[in-house]
Amino acid sequence: MNKTLTTTSVLALALFAAPAFADMEAAQAFLDAEIGDLSTLTREEQEAEMQWFIDAAEPYQGMEINVVSETITTHEYESQVLAKAFEEITGIKVNHDLIGEGDVVEKLQTQMQSGENIYDAYVNDSDLIGTHWRYQQVRNLTDWMAGEGADVTSPTLDVDDFIGTSFTTGPDGKLYQLPTQQFANLYWFRYDWFNDEQNKTDFQEKYGYELGVPVNWSAYEDIAEFFTGRDLSRLGVEGDVFGNMDYGKKDPSLGWRYTDAWMSMAGAGDVGEPNGLPVDEWGIRVNENNQPTGSCVARGGDTNGPAAVYAVTKAIEWLNKYSPPTAMGMTFGEAGPIPAQGNIAQQMFWYTAFTADTVKPGLPVMNEDGTPKWRMAPSPHGVYWQEGQKIGYQDAGSWTLMKSTPVDRAQAAWLYAQFVTSKTVDVKKSHVGLTFIRESTIQDESFTERADKLGGLVEFYRSPARVQWSPTGTNVPDYPKLAQLWWQNIGDAMSGAKTPQEALDSLCADQESVLERLERAGIQGDLGPVLNEERDAEYWFAQPGAPQPKLENEDEEPITVSYDELIQSWNQ
Structure with missing residues (x-):
């Protein structure tokens, strides 16, 4: 530079x-x-x-x-x-x-x-x-x-x-708008640790399946448990090892963690590309005219539905059990560099914008030949997720002319x-x-030549999987007004002041208050909100798609896949 x-x-x-x-x-x-x-x-x-x-x-x-x-x-x-x-x-x-x-x-x-x-x-x-x-x-x-x-x-x-x-x-x-930069949130993991024979053997013996890239949250949880507290000194790793990295401070960046598609990864919202319709990953439902009609389950939304509650519950559980003790008090910016310090086994939600800073020579996560010890792969999905749903977020900073x-x-x-x-x-x-x-x-050929130095970034962007990562969509009628509600309410769940259900009930109510004000003001004309009448949750659970009723068992059979086989399938 x-x-x-x-x-x-x-x-x-x-x-x-x-x-x-x-x-x-x-x-x-x-x-x-x-x-x-x-x-x-x-x-x-x-x-x-x-x-x-x-x-x-x-x-x-x-x-x-x-x-x-x-x-x-x-x-x-x-x-x-x-x-x-x-x-x-x-x-x-x-x-x-x-x-x-x-x-x-x-x-x-x-x-x-x-x-x-x-x-x-x-x-x-x-x-x-x-x-x-x-x-x-x-x-x-x-x-x-x-x-x-x-x-x-x-x-x-x-x-x-x-x-x-x-x-x-x-x-x-x-x-x-015209995009000028894009980056996705992907799964990040220590490729060297996952391919270590002792780790593979021990994992197989404990869990009964192969250590690999987790396809679902059940496998992610097993891997997080396996690595947390594991002695990897024989691999030159000093200090405590953790199986998960995240952040939980009540800060505006906490909202991004959830509006940036964490709910869709769990399975909240509907099938659709680039966003679910009629219910998106924010849990906001729209009608056939693309007018927002509700956020709470009572109006056909999914912000406080079982899938969303499951998403927040798992995030808090993993943060407490498998992450560094300081992670709960960190913001996005503070947590971002932690995996590069060499003691994190995996991270579900890792922005590829960190790639440039995570491939610098001399880092504990880099080999001497300039290749990374880590890789990135598609994020695993939660138990409510269905084929055809988005599975992650992609930031698209874009030129905008007022x-x-x-x-x-x-x-x-x-x-x-x-x-x-x-x-x-x-x-x-x-x-x-x-x-x-x-x-x-x-x-471009120059990225073919550089691909092995970038931990899977090039392979991901050349893959058919790329379309399942997308930004916030058109269901959200006023992003600045609604986005600020997320970190405040989910922060209450993170701190323990409210249960995940209570926090999300409050969030969806706050979102509907904004939607009601927009509806009354009429400033968005025929494109603005028209809220549904409230109904019993069972009515909406009986309708196709989101919101889905609570599953009796939210623990599914864990599935992993070989990273090398995954990349090979993309190339083919």
């Missing part, structure tokens, strides 16, 4: 005597110094794409625009390297601010409510697709690219090449958004941040 910045600074000095606004010379210098062969385009195609940006940007030369994103490695690269290159090539100065994810949402909310143009473009999670589609305060990109944005839409943008557009498309079929942004500023920002997602730069950007957005990048 620092080397790249130095190179870019040198380029800037070299161009000091050039005309006020740089042209193809700057583009060629950028391609030489930064991109090289790391692109799906040939050098000739790269230059042609850069020439288009130069020509399209001409009316906006000298403009200074402001954009914002959360602070992760990918966006640091965009802000520190690509924004500078874009300015040198097009003459448009970009101030790409990096702030916390919650702060991004707050700024966007303020702009929505005030109409004041705070930023010319936002990298905003696609979790807000239901919000954007209902409030209609962002430009839908389908109409934008055919209308006011037509002259500044690249002929090589190739929207079909983006793997996350189903996440950013509303029920009206319009594209509302209607309150003046047209010329939105046009200039749209050029920048396309530049940082262009085929010219995307392979290099993906090598830096490991947050894939394009199919062509995923299939």
